[in-house]
Each structure stands twice: as structure tokens, then as C-alpha cells.
Amino acid sequence: xxxxxxxLEEAVRRFVADGCSVAYGxxxxxxxxxxxxxxxxxxxxxxxxxxxxxxxxxxxxIAGGCLKKLECAYIWIGVVGSGHNYRRAMEEGIPHYxxxxxxxxxxxxxxxxxxxxxxxxxPIKSLLGSDIITYNPRIKVVDDPYGSGPxxxxxxxxxxxxxxxxxxxxxxxxxxxxGMLGNDDNIARAASHVVLTCEEIIPTSEIRxxxxxxxxxSYCVSAVVELPFCCHPLSVSGYYWMDIPFRxxxxxxxxxxxxxxxxxxxxxxGIRNHEEYKSKVGLERLARCRQMELENYQIPRIET
Amino acid sequence: xxxxxxxxTSELMAAGVARQIRNDDVVFIGVGIPLMAGIVAVxxxxxxxxxxxxxxxIGARTRRVPWxxxxxxxxxxxxxxxxxxxxxxxxxxxxVTLGIIGGAxxxxxxxxxxxxxxxxxxxxxxxxxxxxxxxxxxDIACSAxxxxxxxxxxxGKFVNRIHYLxxxxxxxxxxxxxxxxxxxxxxxxxxxxxxxxxxxxxxKEMYLQALHPGFKAEEIKKLVDWDLKVNPGLKExxxxxxxxxxxxxxxxxxxFILGAKSSxxxxxxxxxxxxxxxxxxxKLNR
Numbered sequence: 001x002x003x004x005x006x007x008l009e010e011a012v013r014r015f016v017a018d019g020c021s022v023a024y025g026x027x028x029x030x031x032x033x034x035x036x037x038x039x040x041x042x043x044x045x046x047x048x049x050x051x052x053x054x055x056x057x058x059x060x061x062i063a064g065g066c067l068k069k070l071e072c073a074y075i076w077i078g079v080v081g082s083g084h085n086y087r088r089a090m091e092e093g094i095p096h097y098x099x100x101x102x103x104x105x106x107x108x109x110x111x112x113x114x115x116x117x118x119x120x121x122x123p124i125k126s127l128l129g130s131d132i133i134t135y136n137p138r139i140k141v142v143d144d145p146y147g148s149g150p151x152x153x154x155x156x157x158x159x160x161x162x163x164x165x166x167x168x169x170x171x172x173x174x175x176x177x178x179g180m181l182g183n184d185d186n187i188a189r190a191a192s193h194v195v196l197t198c199e200e201i202i203p204t205s206e207i208r209x210x211x212x213x214x215x216x217x218s219y220c221v222s223a224v225v226e227l228p229f230c231c232h233p234l235s236v237s238g239y240y241w242m243d244i245p246f247r248x249x250x251x252x253x254x255x256x257x258x259x260x261x262x263x264x265x266x267x268x269x270g271i272r273n274h275e276e277y278k279s280k281v282g283l284e285r286l287a288r289c290r291q292m293e294l295e296n297y298q299i300p301r302i303e304t
Numbered sequence: 305x306x307x308x309x310x311x312x313t314s315e316l317m318a319a320g321v322a323r324q325i326r327n328d329d330v331v332f333i334g335v336g337i338p339l340m341a342g343i344v345a346v347x348x349x350x351x352x353x354x355x356x357x358x359x360x361x362i363g364a365r366t367r368r369v370p371w372x373x374x375x376x377x378x379x380x381x382x383x384x385x386x387x388x389x390x391x392x393x394x395x396x397x398x399x400v401t402l403g404i405i406g407g408a409x410x411x412x413x414x415x416x417x418x419x420x421x422x423x424x425x426x427x428x429x430x431x432x433x434x435x436x437x438x439x440x441x442x443d444i445a446c447s448a449x450x451x452x453x454x455x456x457x458x459x460g461k462f463v464n465r466i467h468y469l470x471x472x473x474x475x476x477x478x479x480x481x482x483x484x485x486x487x488x489x490x491x492x493x494x495x496x497x498x499x500x501x502x503x504x505x506x507x508k509e510m511y512l513q514a515l516h517p518g519f520k521a522e523e524i525k526k527l528v529d530w531d532l533k534v535n536p537g538l539k540e541x542x543x544x545x546x547x548x549x550x551x552x553x554x555x556x557x558x559x560f561i562l563g564a565k566s567s568x569x570x571x572x573x574x575x576x577x578x579x580x581x582x583x584x585x586x587k588l589n590r
Contacts, residue, residue, distance in 0.1 A: 027359050027388065028372035052388060053358070053439050055372070074439030078335060078372050079560050083436060090434035100429065102419070104442035105358055106396070109389035125396055126443040129484035131419070131469040135428050150485035179379040180359035181387040237376045241579075244371065244560065245572045288576055296367065296583060297380055 004224045005171050008274060011195045011223045012038045015161040019068075021048040023112075023157070023191055024057055025164030025184040028078070029237060030177075031057040032165040032197055034230040034274045040064030041268050050159040052108035052183055056234060056247060059085045062098065063260045064268070069099040071157070073108045080244060081251035085260060094257050102132055103139070107154045112183045114156035115190025123151040162191035164216065165230050167238055167299065168206075169198040173221025176213040178299045179237025188216040197227040199239050209302045229278055229286050238299045240289040246281070307542075308549040313497035314562040315552055316516060318344060319544030321404060321452055321495050330354045332395055332444050334405035335373050337454050340552055340561050341404060343369055347551045356400060358440045360386040367586040368579065369556040373440075392440065395447045396487060403448025403488070405441045407455045409466045412509050412530045413480075414453065414473025414491035416445065417466040428468065438470050445471035447488045457496035462528040474508035499524050500541060509533065516541045557582035 006014075016022060016039060024032055036057045039047070046068040049058060053074040061067050062075075063085040076083040088094045103111065110122035123142075128150055133139045140153040164184050169175040173196050177184060188194050194216070201224065207214060230236075233243035233250070253263035271277055278286060311319075318340040325331055325345035333342045333355055342355040343366065354363045359374025363383035370377040379385040394400065407416035418441055423432035445451055451473075455461065473491045475481055481490055494501040494510065502513035511533040512524055517540055525532050556562055557578050 027374040029359065029374045029376060029378075072437065074437045076436035080371075083434075087434045090429075090431060097430070102437055104438040105388060105440035106392035106443035109387075109392055113389055125485060125487050126392075126446045128446065128486055129469070129472045129475050129480070130438075130442055132438060132442060135468075179376060179385050180357070180361050180374050181385065182359050182374065183388050185387060186389060235376050237379060242371055242375060243572070244558075245575050285572055288572075292576065292579065293376065295580075297376060 003171060004173055004221065005201070006223050006225060008034060008038050008197065008225050008227060011225055012042055012044070015193050015195055015222070016042070016044050016047070018044055019046045020160040021050050023050045023159035023162040023187050024054060025162065025166070025182060025187055026231070027053050027182045028055050029179060029235045030165045030182070030231055031055065031234050032163050032230050033057055033060070033232060033234055034227055034277070035163045035197065036060040037268050037274075037277065039066055040264060050157050052105050056250065059083055059250070059254065062086055062089050063254065064264060065095040067098055069101065071101040071103070073103050073105045077247070077251055080247045084251070084254040088257060101138060102136055103127070103154060104132060107132070107139070107152070109183050109186070111154050111157040112186035112190045114154070115158050116186035119156060121153045121155050123153055125151065127152040157190055159187070159191045161193045161195060162187045163195045163197065164188055165197045165227070165236070166216070167198065167236060168200050168202045169196050169224055170204040170207050170218070171201055171224060172204065172218035173216070173224045174204065174207045174214055174218045175216035175221070176207060176210065177215040178213065181215055185215045188220040193222040194220050195223045195225065196221050197225045197230045199228050199230070199236060201226045227274060230274070232281060232286065232289070238297060239293060240286070241292045243285070243289055306546045308544045308546045311544050311549050312562060315549055316541070316544055317454055317495050317497055318552060318562065319548040320500065320541060321454060322348065322548065323542070324452055324493065325350045325353050325402065327352045329402045330356060330400050332356045332400045332403040332448050333373065334403070334441060334444060335439065336406045337561060338404035338406065339369055339373070340556060343555050344548050344551050348547060354383070356391050356394070358388055358391065360388055360391055362386060362391065367583050369561050371560055392443050395443065398449070398487065400447070401449040402452065403444035403450075404452045404454065405444050405471065407453055407471070408435055409461055409463060410453065410455065410494065411463060411466050411473070413475060413477060414494065414503060414510060415466055415469050415475065416441065416453065416471040416473065417468045419468040419470045422467045441471045445473070445488070446486045450489050451491040453491055453494045455494065455496060457498045457524070457527050459527050464529045474503065478506065478508050502535065504533070511535055512538065514539045514541045517543060554582060554585045
């Protein structure tokens with residue numbers, strides 16, 4: 001078997017075709033920013049982002065003009081500011097209008113669950129009575145055949161490729177997650193291909209010491225990329241904090257189309273890859289984001 | 305216990321909602337000011353309350369406010385780090401006794417819109433104003449045992465007809481939630497920066513429950529589009545205590561959540577030093 005270990009450039013080139021559907025792991029924490037940067041850099045087009053909640057990673061894809069459609073529950077920035085790029089696309093068609101297929105976070109969660117179980121849909125007791133159903137014909141309301149009352153059915157999600165960033169993985173793609181898991185265990189099983197990015201590649205013998213931490217076994221995974229600080233300016237539990245001042249700069253640039261286009265020129269097209277991105281952010285600054293986390297919150301190491 | 309003299313309206317809202325959290329509550333926390341209400345409650349009168357965050361964090365004992373519902377502190381010193389599908393399933397199963405969410409537009413039955421604002425000639429897919437969407441708010445409104453809504457009271461936000469029903473309150477009135485098949489009991493309170501609203505047991509209609517210090521019922525009625533009923537025994541809201549305000553300012557030293565003036569940080573260095581000092585100010589009570 002040939003090695004799954006590759007570079008981000010190669011993984012995006014190989015697994016992201018124009019028009020395909022893409023899922024991301026994480027939610028704010030562990031959202032793979034470097035993947036959004038690379039997809040924009042490679043000028044991918046007409047993608048569908050199949051997700052639950054995404055913040056800055058979705059804003060970058062929207063601003064970069066890579067998306068055609070969102071299947072989602074929430075797209076925004078959050079406490080740092082509004083989703084200016086999402087608003088501009090939806091309200092003004094800049095850079096172009098987007099199709100939206102909306103659910104709630106639980107609805108999206110159970111779409112990935114259905115995908116992971118190999119079942120066509122899942123019934124839930126959310127969404128009932130809301131306009132989410134009115135505007136999304138893919139959600140069906142049925143009466144429980146066993147008599148408990150109305151249920152909302154959400155269709156299985158099977159994204160073409162999922163990019164999931166984790167704290168650590170081995171070269172085969174056994175992935176260990178620290179902190180919240182989001183829907184990543186199910187996204188990995190629902191997707192046709194999984195590209196795993198990780199803070200560190202560690203030996204399989206280390207994985208075996210804490211098998212309970214393995215959220216994604218290697219048989220789900222097509223490619224592995226070691227990519228420290230993949231999520232900057234977002235956070236990774238046990239590795240680094242959110243860089244709020246940097247996020248504010250993106251939000252400030254996003255206030256106008258001209259502003260974000262020039263930000264993208266500088267921070268995506270103006271550099272070649274993640275290594276250059278890290279240098280441009282500043283290695284000392286990144287080290288301090290890491291220090292802030294490590295002083296307070298670390299994965300316990302098991303010594304042998 | 306001493307009441308604080310100097311506090312912002314956001315701090316007043318967070319303190320008021322914190323008081324609604326009981327020691328035996330399992331609380332599903334939404335994004336924004338609810339993040340702070342949960343922290344204040346567990347740091348004061350409700351140390352056993354379990355805070356649940358959408359990303360999968362359960363029971364965190366954090367040393368700073370999470371900046372999103374899935375920021376690292378959402379599992380800092382937690383009792384469990386699980387999945388999004390798991391915590392929402394736990395809620396649907398009935399384990400979550402209280403949910404706290406925000407909203408952009410609300411009607412008399414507590415139905416909320418956080419999806420789109422429409423104007424003439426605009427539609428759902430080409431809206432006048434696009435908002436974030438449900439996130440987990442619909443799920444919390446559907447299935448949490450009881451629900452508290454936090455939003456600002458401004459003209460045009462408390463309306464007869466919301467543009468899009470994202471998260472259900474009492475839908476069309478008495479019996480509608482049950483008919484729709486929802487498990488949760490529906491909204492109990494709306495906390496604003498001027499007053500709190502309750503919901504009538506029989507009619508399920510929102511009424512003026514209590515006024516924050518300095519506000520009058522007449523000014524509230526002018527900001528609400530329907531003929532607002534007023535609680536005959538209208539009381540004044542209890543102000544935040546010095547302890548509550550102190551906790552908020554320690555856990556959110558830059559006012560990211562509560563929008564204090566100090567949130568105007570200029571540099572990364574300033575950010576780093578301020579948050580670091582915030583962490584050091586908090587004693588971890590495991």
C-alpha cells in the first residue's frame with residue numbers, strides 16, 4: 001500500500017474537482033482555514049459546502065467565489081463580527097448568488113449520521129412547525145408509523161470529500177481528537193473521501209495507548225497531511241488559541257468587496273502555501289497562540 | 305451581597321438570566337450573551353449546573369468565556385467532550401432542562417427569526433438582510449425543557465409577523481407545539497436590556513413581566529407592535545451584584561461577549577497580555 005501522507009496542495013488538486021461537494025470537520029475550533037485558503041488559491045469553482053455550522057472557513061470560500069451552494073444550519077463570524085461575505089453574496093449577488101439548503105444543527109448532524117449509517121434519512125423531532133421546512137423541500141414531515149406523532153426526516157449527506165483537521169494522527173490516518181468532536185466521527189464515515197490534516201503525525205504505538213481518543217479509524221481516510229497551525233486564526237484544543245486580532249482584520253477587510261479582494265490577494269494569492277502563510281503571520285505570534293493554550297490546557301501524555 | 309452601581313445593559317441581561325439557572329439544571333447554551341450567563345451561574349449560586357455546548361462540550365469549568373460555542377474553553381475542565389449529534393440527541397431525549405438562545409425578530413408567541421429579513425421585492429433566496437440561520441437555536445427551541453430568549457428590545461423587532469420562523473415559540477398559540485410534535489415546553493422568559501417578558505399560561509401570549517431600573521411600561525409598549533399586556537403586579541428587576549459583575553469582567557476581560565469599551569484592543573500583544581491576566585485572575589474550582 002502506498003503512503004497516504006501528502007501535501008495540502010496535492011490533496012486539494014486530487015480530491016476537489018470543480019462542482020463537487022465538500023465537507024469540513026470542526027466547528028469554529030478545528031475548522032481547517034488552510035484548506036479554504038488552498039481551495040481559493042487553486043480557484044476551484046461551483047462547490048457545494050455540506051456542513052452544519054461554519055464560520056471563517058465558509059466566509060473565505062464565499063469571498064473567493066468557490067461556492068455554488070450551501071447545505072448548512074449557520075454561516076457567520078460570531079462574536080468578532082458579521083458574515084459580511086455571506087450577506088453580500090445572498091443580498092447583492094457579489095461575487096455571485098448562492099443556493100441555500102438549510103437545516104438546524106441537529107438536522108445537519110443527523111444527515112451525517114444517516115450517511116455514516118448507510119441509511120437514506122434520519123427522523124428527528126426538531127424543525128417541526130418552522131419555516132426551515134417551508135423553504136427546504138428535502139425535509140419531509142411524516143407521521144410515525146408506530147404512532148408517536150409527527151417526525152421530520154432529513155436526507156443522508158454523502159459529501160465527495162471531507163477535510164477534517166485533528167490534533168494528531170498516524171501515517172495510516174488513525175485520527176485522535178481532543179476536545180469537542182462536532183460531527184467529525186460521522187462526517188468521516190459519510191464522505192466518499194477523507195483528507196485528514198493534523199497538528200502532528202505520531203507513531204501508531206502512541207495511538208494505541210489511548211484508543212478511546214481515536215474518532216476516525218484509518219479505513220475511512222484517503223490522505224494524511226501534517227499541517228501545524230492549519231486552523232489559524234481559529235483554535236485547536238490542546239494546541240493553540242484563537243487569534244482574535246487577526247480575525248478582526250479579516251472582518252474589517254470584509255466590510256467591502258474591494259477590501260476582502262485585496263486581503264485575499266495579499267494573504268492567499270500573494271503567497272504560495274501554508275509555510276509562507278505561517279511566516280507571514282509570524283512564527284513568534286503563532287508560538288504565543290500555542291503558549292496561551294499549553295499553559296492552561298494540554299492533552300495528558302501517557303509515559304511508558 | 306452588594307448590588308453593583310456601574311454596569312452595562314449586557315451585564316444586566318447576563319446577570320438576570322444567570323439567576324434563572326438552577327443548581328440542578330442541564331443548560332444548553334447558545335452563542336452570544338448566553339455564554340456569559342452560564343458562567344456566572346456556575347460561579348455563584350448554581351455550581352452543580354451542567355453547561356452543554358453545541359460542539360459537544362459537557363460541564364466545562366472554564367477560566368475564560370468561550371468566544372464561540374465550540375471554542376477551546378467549551379471543553380476546558382469538562383466532564384465530557386462529546387459530539388454535536390450526541391448533545392442534541394441528549395436534548396431530544398429530555399436530559400436538557402433549560403435552553404438559552406438569542407434572536408433578531410420575535411412575535412407575541414415567542415417565535416423567533418434568525419434567518420432572513422424580507423422587504424418589498426425580496427424573497428428567501430434573495431433577502432433584504434441575510435442573517436446566520438438557525439445553528440442549534442431551532443433544536444434548542446424545539447426540545448429544551450424550558451427556554452429563555454435573550455434579545456434587545458428595539459422598534460421593529462417585536463413584531464406581529466416575523467419574516468421567517470426559524471425557532472418555534474408557541475407557534476400559533478395554545479396547543480400548537482403539541483400538535484406539531486415538539487418535545488420541549490416552550491419559552492418561559494424573554495430578557496431584554498429594558499425589561500423582561502413572560503408568557504401567559506393560558507393564552508401563551510408574551511406580556512410585560514418586570515422593568516429594569518429606570519424604564520416605564522409606556523415606553524416598552526411603544527416598542528412592541530402588538531397590544532402588549534402588562535403584569536398587574538409589575539416589579540422592578542433585581543440589579544446585578546458586584547460579585548456577578550466581577551465574574552463577568554474576569555472571564556471576559558476584553559468584553560468580547562458583553563461589548564465593553566475595552567473590547568477595542570489594538571495589537572496582538574495587548575490581546576495576549578489581557579487574556580493572560582484574565583486567566584491568572586481566576587481560581588479554578590474543580
